[in-house]
Amino acid sequence: MAAERFAVAVVGGGHNGLVAAAYCARAGLRTVLVERRDVIGGATLSQPIWPGYTVSVASYVCSLLDPRIVADLDLPAFGYQAYRKDPASFTPLADGRSLLLGADDQDNAREVRAFDERDVAGLHAFEAEATRLGSLLFESFADPEPSFAAFDDATQATLRGSAAEFVERYVRTPVLQATLATDGLIGTNAGPRAPGTAYVLAHHYAGRALGVQGAWGFVRGGMGAVSAAIAGAARAHGAEVRAGVPVERIALRDGRASCLELRDGSVIEADAILVSADPQTTFLRLLERDAVPPALYAKARDWSANGVSFKLNLALGELPNFSARPGTLEQPHHRATIHVAPSIDYLQTAYSDAQTQGISREPMLECFMQTPTDPSLAPSGKHILSVFAQYFPYTRSDRPWHSEDRAAIADLIVATLARYAPNIPGAIEHRQMLAPPDLEALIGLPGGHIFHGELLPGQIYEDRFPLRTGIDGLYLCGSGTHPGGCVSGFPGRRAATAAIGDLAVGVL
DSSP: OOOEEEEEEEEOOBHHHHHHHHHHHHTTOOEEEEESSSSSBTTSOEEOOSTTOOEEOSOOOBSOSOHHHHHHTTGGGGTOOEEEOSSOEEEEOTTSOEEEEOSOHHHHHHHHHTTOTHHHHHHHHHHHHHHHHHHHHHHHTTOSSOOGGGSOHHHHHHHHSOHHHHHHTTOOOHHHHHHHHGGGTTTOSSOTTSTTHHHHHHHTTOOOTTSSTTOOEEETTOTHHHHHHHHHHHHHTTOEEEESOOEEEEEEETTEEEEEEETTSOEEEEEEEEEOSOHHHIIIIISOGGGSOHHHHHHHHHOOOOOOOEEEEEEESSOOOBTTBOOSSOOGGGGSEEEEOOOHHHHHHHHHHHHHHSSOSSOEEEEEOOTTTOGGGSSTTOEEEEEEEEOOOSSOSSOOOOTTHHHHHHHHHHHHHHTTOTTHHHHEEEEEEEOHHHHHHHHOOGGGOTTSSOOSTTSSGGGSBOSBOSSBTEEEOSTTBTTOSSSOOHHHHHHHHHHHHHHHTTOO
């Protein structure tokens, strides 16, 4: 069988791989992307899990998508449309009180004043500092040679600190502290008092996709619309996007990455190979060991990627009826991120339990419903509640995962929600359960880790994997490189820019 020949071959059809392929094709390079699954999108995926429903299976909200990518690839022309989530957050309490925060300062002040007048100014000061830090991070996300040391000493000290210390510096109310601190914990195998979680918090304030620093929102049609738009742009520029094409091996010739050996026995030759798979898959499985520089092999072997996130997607026959804000008719809080996070102590206990008991007995929950603002995603009158729960580690401290664990944890999560919205158990018509092992098997996330590895100091900026691998012709374009996880596209654009430049000057 004759080998096909391309200038660029991209391995992996997640959003970063698609961005890389689109940019390379836009530069006039003959480009092919191959994806092992039958669908593209990776974790940025929408699927009809149940009849009449379109579910954002893994990623579910948008903020960090690089506005330059949106403009360069004209993603709106291919169906991309993001809109702001407002209110931003809703945290109910067991005593019947609740906290609802959004874009309106006066509404926020009224909500916070019900707990502590002093926290009105404190919240304003916190948001100003978190936004400042997020902006600093954003400005560094496209750096070809990222350096955490480029930040001043005070900024480094803050980012190396804990999310709890950061928020406690500004506000006193336990529920407000916890609501703010959750951004430092999402996807992270660490508690709120762990060093470096302040960086994770600031990372979640770095987005500009909605035109407002740090704002989060939804994508019309679900998160799969992001991948579909990027794939549409890639194809429009001439890239071939092929699903259901697993790669068995990246082969070298004369010390240079030269071809992809596919599972069906066929071969794709390329001048440059860009890999959006995680670094462990790349260096420990797709390449022969003697082809990998020893330092990179050791780094991949020792990379911290013990995912702790359990994703539960629920089809509901009616909206949640919260005791704190009763009613199943749509209200503002139904459009917000719904937290089960009453205090930082609660969050710390959730983490500590997972370390000693294997899982959190009282988990931190972040819940989203896009259907109130995009009813096309569900049948009339129905809704999708996506629950992101922690901590449920891929590698448990008590025992390995058992097949029955998913249902038991889903029951635990639903029972936890029922303390605040008692109608939820009876409203559930379908559920999809994804534990960290499922996220690894289904999507290819190493250890079920949504960021392709911890996003903490020691694994960020120059300590993340380099986009140039040290193997001629081989680049990394996934979330294992700077700036890391979330649906941003920066890793794909950075790697494509490097490969395009190297091909233009004849380095390859």
